[in-house]
Amino acid sequence: MSKNIVLIGLMGSGKTTVGKLLAQKLDKKFIDTDEWIENEEKISINEIFSRFGESCFRNLETDILKKICLSGNQIISTGGGIVEKPQNIDILKKKGIVFYLYAPVEELYQRIKNEKNRPLLNNDAPKWALENLLKKREKFYELCDIKIDTTDKNVDQITSEIIEKFENYD
Numbered sequence: 001m002s003k004n005i006v007l008i009g010l011m012g013s014g015k016t017t018v019g020k021l022l023a024q025k026l027d028k029k030f031i032d033t034d035e036w037i038e039n040e041e042k043i044s045i046n047e048i049f050s051r052f053g054e055s056c057f058r059n060l061e062t063d064i065l066k067k068i069c070l071s072g073n074q075i076i077s078t079g080g081g082i083v084e085k086p087q088n089i090d091i092l093k094k095k096g097i098v099f100y101l102y103a104p105v106e107e108l109y110q111r112i113k114n115e116k117n118r119p120l121l122n123n124d125a126p127k128w129a130l131e132n133l134l135k136k137r138e139k140f141y142e143l144c145d146i147k148i149d150t151t152d153k154n155v156d157q158i159t160s161e162i163i164e165k166f167e168n169y170d
Contacts, residue, residue, distance in 0.1 A: 002028075002073040004096030005166055008141055010134055011080045012108035013101035014150055014158060019077035021159045032077045036064050045079075054081075062088055069095045080133070083140035093145070097169050099162055100144035103151050105131045145169065 005022060007015040016032055023030035034045055037060050041048065048057045061082050068076060069091050076096065082088050092098050103111075109127045141147075146165050150158050 004069070004072055004074045004076050004092075005162065006076045006078065006092045006096040006098045007101055008078050008083055008092075008098055008144060009080065009101035010103075010105075010108055010130065010137065010141075012112035012130075013080075013103055014111075014155065015077040015080075015101055017155055018101065018150075018158050018162070019075045021155055022162060023075040025159060025163065026075070029071075029074045030077070031068055031074055033061060033064055033068070033082060034079045036068065037061065040064065058082075058085055061085070062091070065091045072096075081137065083137055083143070086140070089140065089143050097146065097166060098144045099165075100141045100147045101150050101158070102141070102147055103149070105134055107151055 005019075005026075005028070007019050009015055019032065020030050022028070037048070037057075038044055041060065043051075045057065048060070058081065061079060062085055065082070065088055068074070072095055074096075076092070078092070082092075089098070105127065109130055113126070146162075146169070148158060148161055148165075153161075
C-alpha cells in the first residue's frame with residue numbers, strides 16, 4: 001500500500017487546490033477533511049463552530065482522520081488547525097508523508113481576504129487573526145516531513161515539487 005500524501009498549512013496555503021491537482025496527476029483519491037466532516041455531519045464548518053465550538057470541531061477532525069487513514073494511496077488535504085492536536089500529527093504520519101505548504105501571512109491574506117467561509121477570520125482584524133494563528137500553529141506545522149514554500153509559485157510548480165519530493169522520500 002502506497003503512503004498517503006498529506007497537506008497541512010494555514011488557510012490559503014493551497015492545500016485543496018494543490019491536493020486536487022496532485023490526485024489527478026498521480027491517479028489517487030482526493031480527500032478534504034473539512035469537506036468530509038461537512039458531509040458526515042450534514043452541517044457546515046461555520047455552523048459547527050458557531051453552534052458547538054472549536055473544540056467539538058477538533059474532536060470531529062480526529063475521528064475523521066482515524067477513518068481516512070485506514071487506507072493509503074490518497075491525497076489528504078487537512079483543515080489548517082488539525083495540527084493543534086499532537087495525536088492528529090501522529091495519525092497522519094503513520095500512513096503518510098506530511099507536507100507543510102508554507103507562505104508568509106501577507107500572501108495568505110491576499111489569497112483569502114474575500115472569502116466568507118473562514119470562521120476563525122470572521123472578525124474586524126482578519127490579517128491579525130491570521131498572524132496569530134500562524135504563531136500558534138507554526139511549531140506544529142514544523143513537525144512535517146517536508147516543508148514546501150509556496151511563495152510566488154503557481155499550482156503546477158508546487159504540485160511538481162511535491163511529486164518530486166514524494167518520489168524521492170525514503
